[in-house]
Amino acid sequence: MIRTALLATALVVSSTALAQNTLKIAILGPMAFVQGEHHWNGAEMARDEINKAGGITVGGKKMQVELVRGDTNEIQSVPDATNAVERVITRDKVDVLIGGFRSEAVLAMQEVAMDYKKLFLGVGAAHSKLGLNVEQNYDRYKYWFRVAPTKDVDLARTLFAVMNSIGDQIRKDLKTDAPKVAILAEKAVWTEGLIAAAQKNLPAMKMEVVGLWQPSAVATDVTAELSAIDRSGAQIVFTILSGPVGISVGRQMGERNMKAVAWGINVEGQKEEFWQAAAGKAQFVSTLDTYAEVEYTPKTVPFVRAYRARFKKAPTYTAATYDAIMILKDAIEKEGTTNPDKIVAHIEKSEHVGTGAVATFDKRHDLVWAVGKTSGIAVQWQDGKKVPFWPPQVKGMQPFKMPAQ
Amino acid sequence: MLQDILVTGLVNGGVYALLAIGFSLIFGVARIVNIAHTAFYMLAAYCFYTLLVKVQLGFVTAALISVGGVTALSVLCYRLVIEPVREHEAAVLIATIALALVFQELMLFSFGGHYLGIPSTLEGGVRFLGVSIPYQRMLILAVAAAMLIVVWYVLYRTRVGLAIRATANDLEVANLMGMNVHRVAMITVALSVSLAAVAGVVVAPVFVVDPFMWLAPLVTMLAIVVLGGLGSMKGSLIGAIAIGYIEAITVFVLPAGAYLKGAVALAIMVAVLLVRPEGLFGVVFEEER
Numbered sequence: 001m002i003r004t005a006l007l008a009t010a011l012v013v014s015s016t017a018l019a020q021n022t023l024k025i026a027i028l029g030p031m032a033f034v035q036g037e038h039h040w041n042g043a044e045m046a047r048d049e050i051n052k053a054g055g056i057t058v059g060g061k062k063m064q065v066e067l068v069r070g071d072t073n074e075i076q077s078v079p080d081a082t083n084a085v086e087r088v089i090t091r092d093k094v095d096v097l098i099g100g101f102r103s104e105a106v107l108a109m110q111e112v113a114m115d116y117k118k119l120f121l122g123v124g125a126a127h128s129k130l131g132l133n134v135e136q137n138y139d140r141y142k143y144w145f146r147v148a149p150t151k152d153v154d155l156a157r158t159l160f161a162v163m164n165s166i167g168d169q170i171r172k173d174l175k176t177d178a179p180k181v182a183i184l185a186e187k188a189v190w191t192e193g194l195i196a197a198a199q200k201n202l203p204a205m206k207m208e209v210v211g212l213w214q215p216s217a218v219a220t221d222v223t224a225e226l227s228a229i230d231r232s233g234a235q236i237v238f239t240i241l242s243g244p245v246g247i248s249v250g251r252q253m254g255e256r257n258m259k260a261v262a263w264g265i266n267v268e269g270q271k272e273e274f275w276q277a278a279a280g281k282a283q284f285v286s287t288l289d290t291y292a293e294v295e296y297t298p299k300t301v302p303f304v305r306a307y308r309a310r311f312k313k314a315p316t317y318t319a320a321t322y323d324a325i326m327i328l329k330d331a332i333e334k335e336g337t338t339n340p341d342k343i344v345a346h347i348e349k350s351e352h353v354g355t356g357a358v359a360t361f362d363k364r365h366d367l368v369w370a371v372g373k374t375s376g377i378a379v380q381w382q383d384g385k386k387v388p389f390w391p392p393q394v395k396g397m398q399p400f401k402m403p404a405q
Numbered sequence: 406m407l408q409d410i411l412v413t414g415l416v417n418g419g420v421y422a423l424l425a426i427g428f429s430l431i432f433g434v435a436r437i438v439n440i441a442h443t444a445f446y447m448l449a450a451y452c453f454y455t456l457l458v459k460v461q462l463g464f465v466t467a468a469l470i471s472v473g474g475v476t477a478l479s480v481l482c483y484r485l486v487i488e489p490v491r492e493h494e495a496a497v498l499i500a501t502i503a504l505a506l507v508f509q510e511l512m513l514f515s516f517g518g519h520y521l522g523i524p525s526t527l528e529g530g531v532r533f534l535g536v537s538i539p540y541q542r543m544l545i546l547a548v549a550a551a552m553l554i555v556v557w558y559v560l561y562r563t564r565v566g567l568a569i570r571a572t573a574n575d576l577e578v579a580n581l582m583g584m585n586v587h588r589v590a591m592i593t594v595a596l597s598v599s600l601a602a603v604a605g606v607v608v609a610p611v612f613v614v615d616p617f618m619w620l621a622p623l624v625t626m627l628a629i630v631v632l633g634g635l636g637s638m639k640g641s642l643i644g645a646i647a648i649g650y651i652e653a654i655t656v657f658v659l660p661a662g663a664y665l666k667g668a669v670a671l672a673i674m675v676a677v678l679l680v681r682p683e684g685l686f687g688v689v690f691e692e693e694r
Contacts, residue, residue, distance in 0.1 A: 033518035187664040220612040224656035279522040
């Protein structure tokens with residue numbers, strides 16, 4: 001009853017906002033943290049670019065974009081995240097939701113957004129369930145799209161493609177047939193699928209899995225884990241980390257002069273601040289990433305340069321809020337309406353060349369995975385700089401380096 | 406594997422010991438339930454980071470200012486927050502929780518939720534029994550040992566130490582004997598927080614500095630002090646080393662359950678308390694008094 005009343009109120013107020021020729025977009029993210037900061041920065045760039053050009057054209061009229069800052073605090077609290085979504089819908093009367101980061105929180109945020117039938121373009125969470133919901137109950141969840149990153153299963157495909165390339169280099173350099181891999185994954189729901197995939201696929205790739213270590217996502221000390229990994233003789237540490245433990249791993253591997261090289265997902269390692277946070281010890285740590293000054297799409301280099309010029313740092317993948325807003329703009333302009341159902345139908349069948357991906361969506365409203373289109377890139381920290389090294393066919397890639405043996 | 410456990414457990418135990426000494430003094434000896442103790446450790450780490458990395462002062466100057474500044478702040482906090490409610494333990498508990506949260510939010514506001522790194526005071530490391538040990542961790546062990554000796558000396562060889570132990574034993578009798586119990590409590594808080602600040606300066610370079618870094622050590626410190634026996638410095642030291650070893654054994658024996666190392670340590674603490682409620686050295690502590 002209350003939910004129905006709130007929904008009715010939201011719909012009334014929403015149409016009022018549209019009548020005022022303003023498209024209100026909530027940018028949802030943990031704003032006190034880097035992820036939220038980049039959510040907001042990417043959105044600001046899109047807003048300013050659109051508004052400077054006069055706005056979004058809807059049926060011959062121009063609509064200005066207005067951003068609403070929705071601080072979800074989702075790293076600390078899932079209830080805070082759902083409260084933030086309720087607040088931007090009912091109080092701020094936004095038309096569209098963009099952002100989210102932590103899968104556990106975004107799953108809950110998705111429910112609230114779908115209750116209100118709000119278009120929600122996800123930029124940050126990887127868990128497959130978000131897309132599975134669309135497939136299993138299309139009428140309820142069709143307003144959800146995942147703009148970045150690819151779902152966890154596809155992240156795994158990218159990880160193994162790069163792992164294959166690193167494995168070949170180790171076979172050649174160290175003259176070994178089966179490189180030894182230690183899996184170091186934080187204990188979190190989003191890592192479960194990736195761990196299972198690694199344990200299944202790595203032996204098939206002629207690599208030996210020497211063990212699985214699962215520290216807490218917020219562990220500040222992983223010396224015991226690294227000591228055990230060192231003892232196992234691992235040549236690759238396959239990291240699946242999103243929390244601050246990624247910094248501890250990078251720093252403490254460097255302090256211990258480990259001969260193994262770290263490859264995988266290390267969200268902290270994607271940030272420009274990583275090198276400082278790891279006190280300059282994270283040499284050769286490598287991670288999946290989205291942005292670098294390489295010609296991944298025709299828009300990547302100009303975007304990264306403009307972002308760096310404006311914010312004095314390189315974007316992380318949550319800055320793909322820029323692409324989400326541009327996808328929305330294209331859909332509204334092509335359909336000539338802000339009707340969510342028509343926007344959904346348009347996004348489902350269109351291809352969008354963004355700054356971080358060439359995006360097309362499948363029946364789950366997930367990105368269709370393809371190397372060089374949506375797979376992202378791989379980067380390695382070398383002497384304080386994040387050096388892109390994969391996919392090799394993209395212009396601007398540099399060699400991957402191994403620690404001295 | 407055995408040598409890895411032996412070395413890793415000892416080195417990590419040293420980190421905990423340095424943090425636990427100050428907490429043992431304030432919580433165990435002076436019986437002031439200062440939950441903000443590890444928040445002062447966090448403040449010292451931020452202060453050291455700012456002076457060393459941002460202002461670019463030298464290690465020694467940055468360390469001295471950090472320890473001195475945080476200790477002075479603790480005295481101010483004692484006078485304003487703890488002293489007015491000192492006689493009500495529950496009120497002290499709540500007031501210091503609030504104080505810690507205020508510090509946390511202030512750091513979140515000032516520095517954001519960014520994770521910050523402090524350069525090591527000593528670079529490099531050695532290999533011992535085939536295990537790599539960074540010099541910074543050895544420094545922590547040395548500082549922990551030095552702090553333990555200093556605290557023991559102050560408590561058992563000085564008039565201030567005698568006063569601290571006397572007021573902790575019986576506040577009213579100490580007052581009747583002419584001791585300025587408020588001043589003694591203030592000195593205890595200052596001494597204890599200065600140890601937390603030293604820990605912040607020495608330990609933070611091996612960890613990551615962030616506004617929530619005070620929470621995990623607080624739980625571990627409570628476990629160590631209770632495990633070792635309230636008021637026993639020796640118990641705290643042994644408790645810290647024991648927790649270090651328990652965590653190392655957990656990681657080596659159960660690598661896929663490495664995230665459980667804190668929980669396993671706490672479970673063992675609960676088990677010890679069920680068998681011996683006064684902690685490992687609780688009886689000795691009573692005799693020492």
